Amino acid sequence: MDTKLPFKLMLLWLISGMLLIPELMKAQQNLQFSQYVFNMLSVNPAYAGYKEDLYASAIYRKQWVDFPGAPQTANVSVDGALNASRDNRVGLGFQVMYDKLGPQDATSMYGMYAYRIPLNEDGDKRLCLGVGAGVTQYAIDGNALQYNDLNDPAIPLGRATTWVPDARFGVYYYTSRFYVGASMMDLFSLYTDDSRYYWKGYEYKTIRKTQHLYVNAGAVFGLSDQVKFKPSLLVKEDFRGPTNLDLTALFYIADRLWLGASYRTGVKLWSKPALASDLEQLDAACALVQFNITEQIRVGYSYDLTISKMASYQSGSHEISIGFLFQGKKQRVLSPRYF
Template identity: 25%
Template sequence: MNKLKYHIKVLIVLLIIMGGFSHVICAQQGMQYTQYMYDGSLINPAYAGADEALSISLLHRDQWSGLEGAPQSQTFSAHSLFKKPQLGTGLFIHRESIGVHQNIQAATNLAYHLPVGYHKTLSFGIKAGMLNVRSDYQSLQNGNPDPSVNDEIFSGTDFNAGFGFYYRSKRFEAGYSIPSIINKTINVNDSIVLDPINHNHLLFSQYHIPLGNNFILSPAFLFKYFQGTPLSYDLNFLTTYKGVLTAGVSYRKQESVDFLIRFNLSPQFQVAYAYDYPIGNVSRLAQASNEIMLRYIFKFNYDNVNSPQ
């Protein structure tokens, strides 16, 4: 009974904090990833600690390679688990540049993992940190400054937060998150207001199907809703061979067909690459995108691993 009371108290605290976030009116437009299924903390703070060991990920994305001013991003994610009281903590740093604009986000993740059955866990997570937005219009003026622009470089910083829910068992996982929230627009001077924020809802699910002794098929989907834009989704089909090689394809609605491959060079070290081939109207304006990911899990006993992540 004391253990049950303890779990209830922790959940109440987290729900109160999440309730406070619900009054926040704006959320970030969203970071673009193709390999989010390998490290769920990229899109959901409730995943922090789910690997039951210290996990470090480095990701570089070159959106529309070769196109001047196209988005580029780098992400660092590290998280671990404290088994008593089943708390996951993590650090998240993301940098993104688009033309003259640059966003830098630094945040910490906190997740509580509640056992709900044999090898079944329901997690609740929150994120808190800072978001800096910087625009360098000087680079556009080519020596002919616009008299209507008082400053050539604008910068603003504000508090940023997010939350999520995540369920996992040995074969199934699902999560819902609003991974980034900000409480107001950023005023960079008297005449310029940057509003890079919109509501951003993500719903992810994946199922692992053993095919004999050597293969695991992992179909998955990610639904994405950004305020003011139509509902979007990713459909993923991955196959893992002997826990060493993973390959698959993903379809991003009316945007791209993505090809993914991952090598487990050791039980701890993973190298992954994704190639996004644009389709539809996007293909007329954009070029292919490239994404590389390095991941290390400081875990040397895999007897209790719940999924082939």
């Protein structure tokens, strides 16, 4: 590697190199969105159908702006309750996600099914069980890699890809004022090893998912006729790397505007001998806003301010989102959907 490269670029290639060395780095926190609180389908398949009417959303995240090769992530999803099912008990969802880090990228597609058991006559209190199945295409672009010598045999030529099946499972309980959920993601990651490539005796390991446990909860409190307060938390655990905790506080104003902030940090819930004892826990603080343009259209934006030692090498992370609710012809009386 050219020693004259800027420090940020050298740091990026160090990270990428760790991903390419087998057994050196198996665990990696799963993809994350600061605005997951507005559509939790990406963290729990049991959420499918929560809004009942068909809901489509798209979100794009550009992380660590000005850092060469920094992560970029996009997600498009659609979900809704199946009207033909009794009491709208069946929720269906579909999601496509794209993630890019330096010379590597992953594209995932999932279909999701949720069985939503009503626990009261109004149907606004339910226990939901959800499953998801899909496939991920892992890829590495050898043309994007730098090399010491021309025709360096340690760098693959062109773009190599492979497909890996996957599944997820979740439980989601909600009322009109409270929710709690848990999900296991990337269930097949322990049993497949197809995301490695072999070329001229060299082994390459791309961005690799590992099993993740997500646990989240939240509630909404009325502060006045025009203002409601919604605190929530999300715990992300991959059983090898640091446990992550997202704490979010939002105010809902005049049934139109969401304003709030979140704080992301690592937490030590139990001992993990493989982790360094002095590992930094702080990650980011985030400002969030979502505006309901109409009853059907929502737009959102968030900005992550990095508060770790990475802060001086980049200028934060941006996220934009848009959602559209397709209201059915059949008029239904729904309790407000705060989650």
